[in-house]
Amino acid sequence: MVGVGVLGLPYAMANLGWGPGVVILVLSWIITLYTLLQMVEMHEMVPGRRFNRYHELGQYALGERVGLYVVVPQEVTAEIGACIVYMLTGGKSLKKFHDTVCSTCKDIKLTYFIMIFASVHFVLSQLPNFNSIFCVSLGAALMSLSYSAIAWAASLHKGIQPNVEYGYKAKSTSGTVFNFFSALGTMAFAFAGHNVVLEIQAKIPSSPEKPSKSTMWKGVVVAYIVVALCYFPVAVIGYWEFGNTVEQNILLSLEKPVWLIGMANMFVVVHVIRSYQIYAMRVFDRLETLFERKLNFKPSTPLRFIVRSIYVVFTMFMAITFPVFGGQIGFFGGIIAPTTYTLPCMMWLAIKKPTKYSLSWWTNLACIAFGTCVKILSDIGGLRSIIVKARDYQFYS
Template identity: 70%
Template sequence: MASSPQNDGKTDREKAIDEWLPITSSRNAKWWYSAFHNVTAMVGAGVLSLPYAMSELGWGPGVTILILSWVITLYTLWQMVEMHESVPGTRFDRYHELGQHAFGQKLGLWIVVPQQLVVEIGTCIVYMVTGGKSLQKFQQSVCPTCKPMKTTFFIMIFASVHFVLSHLPNFNSISGVSLAAAVMSLSYSIIAWVASLNKGIHQEVDYSPRAKSTAGNVFNFFSALGDVAFAYAGHNVVLEIQATIPSTPERPSKIAMWKGVVVAYIVVAICYFPVALVGYYIFGNTIDDNILITLEKPNWLIATANMFVVVHVIGGYQIYAMPVFDMIETYLVKQMNFSPTTTLRFITRNLYVAITMFIGITFPFFGGLLGFFGGFALAPTTYYLPCIMWLAIKKPRKYSISWWTNWFCIVVGVLLMVLAPIGGLRSIILSAKSYHFYS
């Protein structure tokens, strides 16, 4: 089996630590693990906001950006799969390890780690909010006469699941949770667009811009770019997923990984395009930032869809939390010389869940969070950082097709990174003004 970049010349203690850490402790995953892990990582809260993003973009720009994002992110995901073992006999098991290979030991850490942490922690926070609000919507659907509960309490209920699941040791141990999450994401996506079609288009449906002013429409456009970027977030865990697949010189891990990625991206297309286009076609600019909120009837179907969302974001939270656990535990054990014990893992992981829960309770603004995080961190790590690393490592011939393709992706990604957070931050501010803290 090809080694990890840290395996050469290791002491017994270092090898024992690697066998304890979440990312490198198990390498027996199959190609279909890659498929459902990537579906879980990709198809999440973002798909529910795509009709809303379409209402802010309009038909022409919206369809163009959706298709362009699907193509670009599939290309950059392929690059990362290829670069996982770009050095014979070495595996870059973590995003920052590949960054260190491309940019140098210190610079690579500073370029990759802050962005990856913002993405993964930000996604966990968004999923806290999404899980809590979906639980709330489920309760309202099945028991409309029950006494309303505050969103805060539903977020706490959702978080309680993770105080248990977060102690599963590694990626392979959460495979069952991830598989259930992937099935649920496909299920609630189908429910969203089929229920929309069943509702039928109204004669007074309006596809005009949502805002009344030019400035408002411009900010909405920027925010929608972030929503779309958030929907394509799987790159931040792709190397960590590939690290769980066995690799030999005769059959490198990229073969099984890419097979799973192709299946995952077919599922992504099946989920994203019908939800975005049908949702916008039926509801126009009256769509909410979560299509399941707009779909109020039939109650049993919407309740089912919201519970599917809850199950999915449980798995999604775990997928994005695992690399963070790995970073924290690596630092504490390798840099701070703590012993790799169950007690250490219990304390650090519970603390992480508690912090993301608290932030989710404090900032429960679903739409604004998507736009802000989508542009601020997801655009770099998904749209153009893989291209920059490809240029640095593979060094394609100047002005070749590969060279132009990478620079095109870089320009698109930089525009997303600059514009989307502006719209997302404005949405957060507007939401904060109209949202009661304990609603």
């Protein structure tokens, strides 16, 4: 559950301000925990049936065709968006590592580091399934906890910077408003992960005496305790130290100790390698199914190699074209928001049918309203941020 979105939380706080920032951070943690537990409950809500994929649950709740058309496009765009962000994050972290440990070396453009990071995925993408990247996943879990701890501990050790300011970053009213919108997406991106929860639960044995939800519920609670221990200190301490001068990635604001910051950036690289593959594997499955069932291609190694390599090239191209971490994470955070805040509540209302005006009914409606606002506003703010940054950026330089 702990993703690279944690590194953008101090920057989001700088655009939200202390009051709104803390409130939205806590609200996001509470709402996404609530919706995640609802999905765990709905996995086996129908006796004798397990909904192992997000769209399967959507089809049961909203209807075969409507559920498919509502859920799948949002799933796919969320997965592709996450891969693009991870591609950019991996390249930026590699560049930061190079610049940190070899400050006297010749400057190398970000484009080349993104290409280096992409080269790893040309190999890993040929692995057949999730189980094949178990070792990478185990290492990445440890890396995510480590770089989060380094981010807030190094910030705390460095102390408040001279002349720190906590006012909004933008100087104009319009800039402040749009940055606020984009920051909502950054918060939403940090709490993404609901897309794969049903597939994870599907691998847990289940029986009438011990349903899978009992084990999964414990796992979710532990995961969210860890999320709180990682996210809250990074967001609050990072903003407290740097104020509105904090970088879009908190590790880019830290310089010393050199060995520790360099190590933290490599931890990020290892983590996003796994994160990229987790989301990419789902896209690969969809693409290969499309070619095999709709276009009558035979399953083969050449097909897998071509389809997956083209996808890696596409995400690499997008990361190189729009290397704006804050704008990307805000924009794609808005795209991901419905799968995290909104859809689980809509499906709960459709399947569980709580009594009208009951606490459950009002709570789910409130979550839907909150998620809808986050989606619309963060997409507007994130897109505007990308456009503004693109004015001064020399493409493919």
